Structures are given as C-alpha cells and as structure tokens.
Amino acid sequence: MKEKCNDCDGAGYTSVSKEKCPECKGSGKPRSVNLMSLSEKDMNSLLKGSAECEKCCGSGEIEVKEDCLSCKGAGYFYKCEMCGKPIDEPLDGKEVCRNCGEIHIVHQLDDSCDIAELEVGKLYHAKVNNVVDFGAFVNMNSNVRGLVHSSNIKDKLEVGDHIIVELNELRQDGKMDLIPKTVKEFRTVEVEKDIPIRKSSELKDLVGRLVKVEGEVIQVKQTGGPTIFIISDEEGLISAAAFEKAGERAYPEIDTDMIVKVTGDVNQRADRLQVEVRSMKHLTGEREKSVKARIDAALDKKAEPSETEFLVESEIMENLRPAMKNVARVIKKAVIRSRPILLRHHADADGMTAAVAIEKAILPMIQEINGADSEHYFYKRAPSKAPFYEMMDVTKDISFALEDSERHGQKLPLIVMVDNGSTDEDVPAMKYVELYGMDMVVVDHHHPHESVDKYLKAHVNPAHVGGDFGVTAGMLSAEVARMINPDVTDKIKHLPAVSAVGDRSEAPEAERYINLVSGYYPLEKLKKMALALDFEAYWLKFSSGKQIIDDILNLSGSSRHSKLVSLLCEQANEMIDEQLEACLPNVKSTELPNGAIMNVLDVENYAHKFTFPAPGKTSGEVHDRLCRKFEGKPVITIGYGPDFAVIRSRGVKMNIPQMVRELHDELVGAGVNGGGHLVVGSIKFVEGMRKEVLSRLAEKVGAVEVEEV
Known part of the structure; x- marks a missing residue:
C-alpha cells in the first residue's frame, strides 16, 4: 500500500534553514538581464522595477533542504499489506515485507x-x-x-x-x-470500494450513486421481499434494503444496537430514499467506539431540552428544573433514536393529563422521524388502575415489548411513568424491567422512597426539593413536555389546571395554573373536564381511549367537546348521587382524642360494587360531603373492604407511607402494604387480619397532630 509520507507531507524533503540567495546576494533582483530574450511582459516588469531573481523568486532567501529521513526523499513509502509495517519497496512486485513475503x-x-x-x-x-x-x-x-x-x-x-x-x-x-x-x-x-463515508442528510443529492454510510442499527424488519435495516447516524435515519431471497432474512448476523458500515446504491422509493445494500459489516473495536461516540455526541446535542420559562411562578419547580430537564433529555433522545416509548400513567384526571401532555409533545416528533404511521410501532400509552406499577402491568408490558421486538425488529422501549413510580411498591416491577435491559424515567408526586432511584434513568418528584403532592404530576409533566417540544405550549397549557382541580390541589401553583386559563376555561368547566376524565377512566379500564380523552380535553378540534363533557358529567353525577344515597346513612363518625372527626364506611357491604364510582372514588366523594358537614374541623375518612382501606383526610398531619411501614412491622402475618401521598393513600392487607389492621390504623390516626382548618 503506497502512502504519502506524513513527516514531509509528500514533499520528499524537510527544510533545515534559510540562507542568503547566492544568485542575487539577497537583493531579490536579477543580477543581469538579457534584454534580447525578455518578453513584452517581462520588459514592462523590468521598466517598473518589479523584476525578480529567478532562483529565490524575489525573496532574497533560499531554503536549505535535506532528504526526508522517513521516506528517504521519495515523498511516499510503502506499507506491508499483511502486517502494516513500513517497507522500502515492493518485494518481487508485491507490497509485503520480507517476513510476510513467504x-x-x-x-x-x-x-x-x-x-x-x-x-x-x-x-x-x-x-x-x-x-x-x-x-x-x-x-x-x-x-x-x-x-x-x-x-x-x-x-x-x-x-x-x-x-x-x-x-x-x-x-x-x-x-x-x-x-x-x-x-x-x-x-x-x-x-472494499474506496469511497467516502456519507451522512444521511447527503443522500438526497446522491440518488443513483454508490455510497458508504456508518451508523447504529435501530430496527430490523423482515418483509415478504427484502430485509429492511433502519440505521441511525448523527444526522438522521437511513433505510437500507438487503435482499437474499423473498422473505428470507439477509445478514442474520446483524441485529439492533450494532454499529455497522453499509455500502449500497441510493434509490428513490415512493416518497423515501432507500439504500440498496451491496455490503453490510458489523464494526468492532476502535472503529465501533469511534462511530458510536460520534453519533452519541451529535444526538446528545439534538436531545438537549429547550430552555423554556415555566408557565407559572413556582419555587418548587425551579428547584426541580435540573431533574425535569434530565427526564426531558432522556425522552427526547429516545424519540430521536427511534426507540419505542411506553407511557404508563395512573388512571385518573391527574395521571391522564400528565400522560397526554407528554404524548402531544412527542407524537409529532415520532411521526416526523419515522413516518406518518409510526405511532403504532413506536408509541403506546397505557393506564394503571393501581397507584403503583403492578406486577400484572409490568408483565404485560415486558411480554408485549419482547413480542414487538421479535416481530418488528425494534429496540426494547423506554418506559415513562407519570403519576406513579416513586414508592417502594414500584420496586418489584422496576427490578423486572431492569432484568430485561429496559430503561425507565418517572415524573410523580407521590411520596418517594429512596430505593427507587437506582432503577431509574431520571426521576422528578417535588418531595426531593422540599415540596409535596400539591404540585401535581400533570403540572410537572406539562412543563417537561414543553422542554421536549415547546411548540405544544398553547395546546396543553390548560392541562395542569385540569390536573390541579382533579387532584384537589391546594398548592399556590394550582391557583396560578387555573388563573392562567380562566379566560377560556372557567373553574367550573375545569371541574367538569376532570370529572369526565375520572368517569371515562373507570370504563376504559386498561385502554388508553386516545380519541375520547382528546375530545374531553378539547385537544382534537372536535365540536363534540362541550357536549361530551356535559353528557359524561351528567351520567357521572347521577351515579355518584345514587352511590352516596346508599353510603352516607351507613357512615359511622367518631370524634378522636386529637379532635379530628373519623368517618368509616364499609364499601364492601354498603356501596354498589362493580360500577362507578369505584371504592377509592366513593370514599373521596363521601369525604367531600363530610368535610362540608363538619366545616372547620379536621376530618379523616376511611373506606374499607375485605382486604383494603382507602384514606382521605383534611387538617391532619399524617404520613401514610410511614403508617404503612409501621403496620407492616407491628402486625406480623397481616401482609400490610400500600402508600400514596402523606395524607391521602390506600392500604392492603390479608382479609383475615382486617379487624386488627383497622383497629391499629384507627389508633395511629387518633394520635396524629391536627391543623387549624
């Protein structure tokens, strides 16, 4: 292999010094001139006094040169084709050294x-x-x-x-x-064909030409004809088609996450460019590291969150800004790299608004990068009935993810959890996710447990900076969504207000978000939207109900919005009234030693089952009525069933997660677990220990400090 000498840059010599030109003695002018041999141009130069010495070209100095020691004056050298060592000249016409010549x-x-x-x-x-x-x-x-x-x-x-x-x-x-x-x-x-490496952005100008590209395989799709490899470089995606036989996998050794080099012809296929593969190789070693580092650096720059100002003033969110940007960065990078997004959320008004805010931010980006129909392959939103990541949910998620990876050749998804994911009850599911190599981020306002962070790529929770559940997941997620895609601001800016009303937030941020949109969404309308979401969430069960939810939140541009919200609220209120008509006469109220009014209701025996509102919502509605009845007093409401209890409170300084831990340790064999917010939550236990658990819970509730209401 003949290569230019690096030491002399191919000149064959190196400059040692400079000395006075011996021809013109340093003047730069010619010593003597033959007028008969001068051209007209040279004569004009002479008359103007601009003639130059031919030896030094008018500089008055000449370089003292020595042959380059590396190439011995040749300007180039040979490398052995086998071992790469420099050689003086080909051996018997072959560019090999003597050791390799045999x-x-x-x-x-x-x-x-x-x-x-x-x-x-x-x-x-x-x-x-x-x-x-x-x-x-x-x-x-x-x-x-x-x-x-x-x-x-x-x-x-x-x-x-x-x-x-x-x-x-x-x-x-x-x-x-x-x-x-x-x-x-x-x-x-x-x-290999010696052609330059091209970027994905250059291919539009290279149709019909042979190109070489490098990048990371992000998806492998087997069609009835060719195998389609989707490759990401630092500037975009490349669709590469390789054909072995109809329906047969080409390059079976190449899989997702590999760094590859592809050589092929650029062709126009419908509205997309496609590289018809001649050669594809898996890069390894230093070349793999170099290409991956180059791509990662470019994508990190593209994934940098936008510098947005929050829609309202909030010291808590300002302190959370670094964590929020980190979540936005992880989500945005996953979208850019065409990694599927699985968006999990609690099935209530707060969880839905939180999830929909992020959904509206990322869907346009997913479609722009992967095509109009890519939503079906690269995005899924799924509600969770429990206020934590249940094993039933995570098992389904992992199963579907593995099937999609096998069927569509995709990467495993990034799991984005909103209004869920901060408690120790989430840890078993997180371990399951980690085992399968999937990443997870959380935006939540439930009281966090320190054990969850080691399983997360990023975590936003107001409790980390001294805040509480009053800053809702809907508020936080809307601001994260704006960091990902600021263009969605006008579309989603009412979602934090719906979230605040639905979660009954009393934080200063709640009032500010409500006032922000009051011109178009008065408080009463926000309450109706939140109730409609809760009502629809009950009937949707495990379905996302995308179009219906968009209509409820006035995101689809449909004329159905107002009529749909009114209809759902009418039906929801009728069912709530019917439920309360049965429940309220069966509530038992007791004044505790600390002055709080404790109300208990057996929702298993004194409430309609398998209908709206569910036990948690029923307990909340009962609590709201009793708060009005006992105006000015601290109120605690416990709705219980055979193996669970739902707690709602006002004006008491409870710490439900701590109570759950204490009950678990004190009542051996009761299987107590649960959690939620500090003053709103739920507890599970074994049915045979219900009496002991509820008795001990009542003792703890009676001992908590109360606030002035």
Missing part, C-alpha cells in the same frame, strides 16, 4: 467492489458458480464474475468449490483471464 496475500472482494478494484498479478478468493466444457465460471463477489479456462484447470472443479485464482489479464471489455493457484500458506486481505 505468506501469500489472497484478496477477498467485498460486495461493494467491481472490476475497478482488481489488479493484475494479485490472488483472489473465488467460488465456482458454473462448470462448462470450456472452463469454469467463478464469482469473486456478487458483482464480479470471471472464467477459468479449461486449459488452466488441472484438478476437477465442481459448483460450490472455493478456490484461489490469480488475475493473469484484465481486458478492456471487462473479461479476465484467471488461473487457479494452490497456496499452502496465505493471509486474506479484504478489499
């Missing part, structure tokens, strides 16, 4: 090569494709085919035989004379 070099043509890469006198690997009377046709790659004449064949050749041939002659018409060679010791050197 080992033959046999070249393997990459599928990107054509006859332009062939050199007479070199050895090549070939495969017998057809045997005829006058010789054997051999393939040196998928593009180069030659004939071994029968006069040169000594041993019988059969179709499929792998042989080594020497290129004896290459004629102008492309025909070649190949001679079989028997080589005992050899080393294979791969030959």
